[in-house]
Each structure stands twice: as C-alpha cells, then as structure tokens.
Amino acid sequence: MALLLTRADVQSALSMTDAIEAVEEAFRQQQVGNAQLPLRTPIRIPQHHGLVLFMPAYIGGEMDALGMKVVTVYPDNPAQHSLPIILATVLLNDPCTGKLVAMMDGAYLTALRTGAASGVATKHLARANAKVVGMFGAGIQARTQLMAMCAVRPITEVRVYERAPDVARSFCDDMAASLKITARQVMEPREAVAGCDIVIAATTSKTPIFDGAWLEPGTHINGIGSHSLDARELDSTTIKRSKVVVDLRSAALAEAGDLVTPINAGEISADHIYADLGAIVTGKPGRTDDGEITLFKSVGLAIQDVSAAIKVYQLARAKGIGQEVNL
Ligand SMILES: NC(=O)c1ccc[n+]([C@@H]2O[C@H](COP(=O)([O-])OP(=O)(O)OC[C@H]3O[C@@H](n4cnc5c(N)ncnc54)[C@H](O)[C@@H]3O)[C@@H](O)[C@H]2O)c1
Numbered sequence: 410m411a412l413l414l415t416r417a418d419v420q421s422a423l424s425m426t427d428a429i430e431a432v433e434e435a436f437r438q439q440q441v442g443n444a445q446l447p448l449r450t451p452i453r454i455p456q457h458h459g460l461v462l463f464m465p466a467y468i469g470g471e472m473d474a475l476g477m478k479v480v481t482v483y484p485d486n487p488a489q490h491s492l493p494i495i496l497a498t499v500l501l502n503d504p505c506t507g508k509l510v511a512m513m514d515g516a517y518l519t520a521l522r523t524g525a526a527s528g529v530a531t532k533h534l535a536r537a538n539a540k541v542v543g544m545f546g547a548g549i550q551a552r553t554q555l556m557a558m559c560a561v562r563p564i565t566e567v568r569v570y571e572r573a574p575d576v577a578r579s580f581c582d583d584m585a586a587s588l589k590i591t592a593r594q595v596m597e598p599r600e601a602v603a604g605c606d607i608v609i610a611a612t613t614s615k616t617p618i619f620d621g622a623w624l625e626p627g628t629h630i631n632g633i634g635s636h637s638l639d640a641r642e643l644d645s646t647t648i649k650r651s652k653v654v655v656d657l658r659s660a661a662l663a664e665a666g667d668l669v670t671p672i673n674a675g676e677i678s679a680d681h682i683y684a685d686l687g688a689i690v691t692g693k694p695g696r697t698d699d700g701e702i703t704l705f706k707s708v709g710l711a712i713q714d715v716s717a718a719i720k721v722y723q724l725a726r727a728k729g730i731g732q733e734v735n736l
Contacts, residue, residue: 440687
C-alpha cells in the first residue's frame, strides 16, 4: 500500500520546526558524501508552453530516503485551464525494495522546504538577536520564509515591499495573525532594508530590487527568488559586500544569475562564494562578527524535497493522516 497525501495532509503533518530539522540533516548528509543528487532534468513542451523538471535524490544515513519531485511550469494555466502556473508532486520509494511508499502534493512542500533551507542558513548566519525582517515580495514563498525566520530568531516585526498592494495587505493581515508579529507594508524599497536585521528577496523580479549600499552592517540576507542566469534580484553591491553561502556551489554557478552576472562582469570571482550550506551545518564557521553582512543564496535542491517528504510521510503515518492506495 502507498500513502496518498493531499496538500492539506502535508500542511497538517509537517511544522516548520520539523521541516528545518529535516532539511538541516539533508544538508549534513550531502556534505559528508552521503547523498546522491543529480542535476534537475528539464523537458520542454513548446506547443503547450510547458516546462517539466524532474528532481530525484537519495539521502543516506539514518534518513535513508529515496524520492523524486516532478514540477511543472505552465504559464498559460491560469487563463486557459483555471490551474496554477506551478504544480508539483513528490514520489517516495522504499530504498530497500524500490516500492512506492507515498505520493504527495509538492506545492506546499516546496514552499515549506524553501523556507526551511533559509531557516537553517539564518540559524547559522544571522545575528542571534535579529528581530526585524524586511521582505521583498509577499507571494507563496514569502509566507514560509517568514515562518522560518520566526522559528529560528525572536522576530517581532516584518516590513513588506510588494508591488501588488492587495497581495501585501493580505500577507500582512495573515502573518500578523498567525505569527503574532507586527506586519506592515512599506512604499519604498529602502524601508525594507534600512534598519532591518534580516532582508529576504522572494520576488519574481528579473532585475535588482534594492540598492546594496542601503544594507547596514550585521544584516543577514536570504535571496531565494531568481534561479535562472537571465534574472537577478540582488545587485552587485549586495553580492560584493556579503559573505556568500549557497545551497550548492555547482547548482548556484549553473542557475543563480544573482552570482553569475557579477562573475561574468568581472566584479567578483567564483571564489567569492564562501561556502555551501552543508559546510556551515557541519562546522565551518558562519557569521564570525556582528558587523558582517551575510547572504544565503538558494536555487533549491531535491534533497530538500526528499528530506521534507520523508518527514511528512513518517509523521502522517504516526498521526493517521492520508489515504492508503493499492496501485
Ligand atoms: N530558491 C528556491 O528554492 C525557490 C523555490 C521556489 C520558488 N522560488 C522562486 O521564488 C520566487 C517567488 O516565488 P513565489 O512562489 O512566492 O511567487 P509568487 O508569484 O507567489 O510571488 C512573487 C511576488 O513577488 C512580487 N514582485 C515581483 N517583482 C517585485 C518587485 N520588484 N518588488 C516587489 N515585489 C515584487 C509579485 O508581485 C508577487 O506577489 C520565484 O522567483 C520562484 O521561482 C525559489
């Protein structure tokens, strides 16, 4: 029997704290050579304007988790089919037999694991007393980014710069109610940088969203948005001023315009990347003084999906969540 888990099942099974723990363990296993993580495989379907990404991973150690996420990106979906642009499904297999053990919705899981990776990075890189978050973008990812910040730091306030005012308003209302923090919309990008302890870039912008000269010493930045070479949310000043940690160097150099654009322009070299997150969680020093500006740049890895999915599966089984199906 395999367990079928809907979005609501995933949401009720896995807390952000559990997700952060699972994702940190995945980065640890990956760093010690105990994970297999092929590059994501894309298939383009031009006649339907579709892109499908296959993201498999195996994580060894006590986690012993095998799975794959399938993500589809269909920009015409909302207008033509009343469906979201991005859909995702995660399959989990038994590493001993190969048998399918679970199939779950991957959209919320993606947001949760992306937040969790920023949570792990923030735990190791932000100042311990970080309280104020500046948030760029107030979409799906921004919500779980903020949840993760509140899980690892004593956050009291978020200042939100979002180009769609109604999106910003509902984000602020929901986050203030669920996280018990002050949430307010700001009208100038500078207000989401100056005076903020943590700045999060979680937009779909293809061009830089703030001026790195505005960053104050001691700020930690999570840059999660751009993950193609033709897009960047962060300007070269931000990159040059920051100690840069990435989810995985090879993936960042293949996909992160935020880093590759200044490298190609000769403004930094690839050596400007200080470490992979796996190195930080296994003991390489993260922040070394309160004045440093630190940056975690992520593009998203299948080990995050598989580690979060195995945790969902274990918790769902323990709590009796989901539906058993015989394929
Ligand atoms: N790093 C990862 O692992 C990872 C995982 C999932 C998604 N992403 C990326 O994160 C980004 C956000 O994803 P999402 O699902 O939240 O998208 P979304 O469409 O739900 O939200 C993006 C928001 O950004 C806002 N925005 C765009 N340009 C802006 C600007 N210049 N200033 C302020 N706000 C702006 C939009 O109005 C929108 O509300 C995307 O680029 C997505 O590809 C990264």
